[in-house]
Amino acid sequence: MQALLSKISPAPLLLLLLLIAMPWLAQASGMEYYIGVLTRMLIFAMLASSLNFLLGYGGMVSFGHAVFFGIGAYVTAIAVFHGLTNAWLVWLLAAAASALAGLIIGAIALRTRAVYFIMITMALAQLFYYFFVGLRYYGGDDGLQMAQRPGIGFGLDIRGDNGFYWLVLSWLTATLLLLALLLRSRFGLALNAIRQNERRAEAVGYPSLRYKLAAFVMAAIIAGLAGSLIGMHNLFVSPKLLHWSQSGMLLVMVALGGVGYFYGGVLGAAVFLALEEVLSSHVEYWQIYVGVVLLAVVMLAPRGISSLLRMGKSSQSLEQGESHGA
């Protein structure tokens, strides 16, 4: 931990301090509205970071990652629907449900590779999408409202916008610390080795399937917790959260930010949602512009914004000359 802390450069810490101070700054400048926008950004930063972990470090191009986001959100809304008011219990349930889903989807999808993996994660996510559409008791197609946000105790209030914002910021920080530790651990190094050359890693004695499945489940849990937070933020969940186009948008975020850069997911989510916020308030059809920006990034800077900003090393830069493919 000590070694890890000493490796953190001052920029992210300064940014963290700024983010902590944000609610007061917003209040002072009369821009309280943007705390909600920022909260959304932080939740998606957490979600995109989990996909970046899967994609950039685990080498698994999952086109169904939103499924765990949706499951976490739904478990939260359903738990609240049945009168659960303890957020910690809700998160435990959300993490357990997304871990289970991750285990099932991962076990099926990891039997395949490359293009098959992309398409199967997409199709399995659609399976869950239709499952939630069919849950008529919990709103089906129309989604489910939440009467109230569960509490976290300790005398802390997360019902208000600012309190919830700080809660989400803590979750994101915790996630990033965990991911940083994980990537430096034996497990993270093995995962990296498997991505770069699976056959070689197998030969050295790493059971690659088990490692990849474990990474898949971890990413699923983080995504599920982010889903729980988006449910609590919106006080509403609907099957749209896990539609395949949502999974596509997540991939877009990670690609925009920079696959395999530690802050790629965070940066991508922030840029994407800022783009959406600005465009959707100025033009009617904003997705076409997102499409054009994405196409430009993919064609001109395929390593994302992080590579343009030269933000540290990407996991991908370690494998120059290695063969590509999922």
Place this chain on the structure above:
Amino acid sequence: MGNLIFEQVLNSLQFGIMLFLIASGLTLIFGVMNFINLAHGSFFMIGAYLAAWIAGLSGSFWLGLLGALPLTALLGFLLEWLVLRRLYQKDHMVQVLATFALILICNDAVRMIWGPQPLPLNMPSAFSGPVLLFGLPYSSFRLLVMALGIVVALALYFLINRTRMGMWVRAGANNLEMVGAMGINIRLLFRLVFSLGLMLAALAGIMLGPMVAVQAGMGDDVLILAFVVVVIGGIGSVPGAAVGALVVGVVDTLGRGLLPTLLSLFLSADAAASVGPAIGSMMIYLVMIAVLFWRPSGLFPARS
């Protein structure tokens, strides 16, 4: 009940045949170019839009059909030349992202050009009524769609198995480098396969247009179904796509159409009506999981 089953079985076959038109192009493009094209569904949509537009101007469905096909092929040709040919050498993730961007662009572009409301596309008047089939009434337009689909499928079979281009395509799906080394112009082959695949998708969009709403995003869910077909059949295999399309068409249509009725035998009518369609929609994915469990590279893997 008998009438319902009869109609649903024919509908499922008709849907399966249309799915084959979409999936065969997708699987050929995968197989030959190793290129994952998410924008395939967008050409399903663009074909339908162009046909509805021309049919609206001229008052004739047939003019719409005949006009939309070459226009779609032209658009596909331009797109291939401007964007896609730069992606063949990139990894799948980049292909997915770039073609996902194209979906976003296409969906909003049709909304900007033709407005957010669905466009009307009417069946040709000669085929708007029912015909009697084995003494039971059935939509003549759906029969026409089936017949056309079968003719195109046979033509495709002939093209792939009996012509020189088909030989290149089969060889290309097997070992592209070797095909290039034998002196075949791979760029030209790519462009031909690509235009052909997009025209097939557009044809399916035009023929399904009068039965579903011609609107932005109509290709998105079809794309996923086509993926399921390709995965079940085996990437790159046209016969696999045919089998997969029929399986998906039948399971999907019968699942949605008959399951609520079947379930109402066991459950209350209300529960059956609410659960039935959802389970019906989930059926094809369960079938896909089952197939992959035993055959991880599909029923007819094209590459060994």
